[in-house]
Amino acid sequence: MLRRHTFLPLILAFHYKYHIPSALAFSRAFHVSAKINHPQATSRNNQVPYDKIDEKMSSDTQHQQLFGKFKISPSQIFHRTAHSFAMVNLRPLVPGHVLVCSNRVTPLLSDLKEDEYDDLWREVRIVQKALKQQYQCDAFNVAVQDGKGAGQSVPHCHVHILPRYRGDLERNDDIYDALEEWAPRDEMSVKKSKLDVPEDSERRDRTLKEMEEEASIYQSLIRGEPI
Numbered sequence: 219m220l221r222r223h224t225f226l227p228l229i230l231a232f233h234y235k236y237h238i239p240s241a242l243a244f245s246r247a248f249h250v251s252a253k254i255n256h257p258q259a260t261s262r263n264n265q266v267p268y269d270k271i272d273e274k275m276s277s278d279t280q281h282q283q284l285f286g287k288f289k290i291s292p293s294q295i296f297h298r299t300a301h302s303f304a305m306v307n308l309r310p311l312v313p314g315h316v317l318v319c320s321n322r323v324t325p326l327l328s329d330l331k332e333d334e335y336d337d338l339w340r341e342v343r344i345v346q347k348a349l350k351q352q353y354q355c356d357a358f359n360v361a362v363q364d365g366k367g368a369g370q371s372v373p374h375c376h377v378h379i380l381p382r383y384r385g386d387l388e389r390n391d392d393i394y395d396a397l398e399e400w401a402p403r404d405e406m407s408v409k410k411s412k413l414d415v416p417e418d419s420e421r422r423d424r425t426l427k428e429m430e431e432e433a434s435i436y437q438s439l440i441r442g443e444p445i
Contacts, residue, residue: 284323286372297345301337304345311396314353314381318342325373327364342377355381361397371401 283290283303290305297304304318318341320334327335346358359380363370378397387393438445 283321284374285317285319285376286323286374288372297341297348299337299341301334302341304341309401311393312380312382312386314349314355314379316345316349316379317376318345318379319374319376323374325365325370325375327362327375330375338375338377342379345379349379349381353381355383357382357384359393359397361394363397369398 283292283295285305294305295303296306298321301321302318303321304316307315307317310316318338320330320338322330322334324330330338342360346360349355349358359378359382361378361380362368362376363378364375366373380393382393435445
């Protein structure tokens with residue numbers, strides 16, 4: 219079973235074996251020449267066509283992009299849109315673990331304007347397409363820690379995208395444990411209390427009436443009706 223504390227040694231071993239810099243600072247996008255040591259798949263020899271994936275790369279390389287309070291090197295950013303950017307990860311949990319962030323530094327999805335929100339998720343889809351081509355993965359974890367209470371370590375709206383393969387982890391939920399502890403720097407890593415989630419065998423199915431009552435509350439809230 220692959221536990222959360224085994225992720226970093228595995229990543230470091232991967233980098234050492236294939237001579238990949240720990241920051242995965244690819245030049246522009248996905249310059250991974252090494253084959254990925256992962257079940258079922260290796261990276262393609264031909265690289266991602268940049269004329270397709272890098273349509274709106276910023277021409278202003280002097281602009282200093284922030285991720286929270288951190289200054290991001292332009293070489294770490296491999297795609298930009300009007301309201302979002304995608305960057306490689308200083309501490310990837312798996313090969314190809316990248317971040318898609320709002321250009322504007324704001325912590326919550328609900329802080330984003332409609333066009334910013336829509337743009338962010340369009341960017342996620344663009345990046346997933348490129349990662350699938352590069353890593354030949356058959357699945358993804360797409361995760362948002364929307365606020366500090368959800369485990370967000372950097373108060374900047376961002377989406378984690380992690381290529382996955384069928385059977386790559388013995389216990390699939392280990393990836394969520396690892397995401398919970400992810401932080402760009404050691405001093406930002408905080409040991410969080412673990413949510414007490416009952417085993418599947420201990421959970422009961424709710425009644426149809428219970429679920430109808432809950433759905434009715436949310437329906438009223440969305441319509442602006444009194445509860």
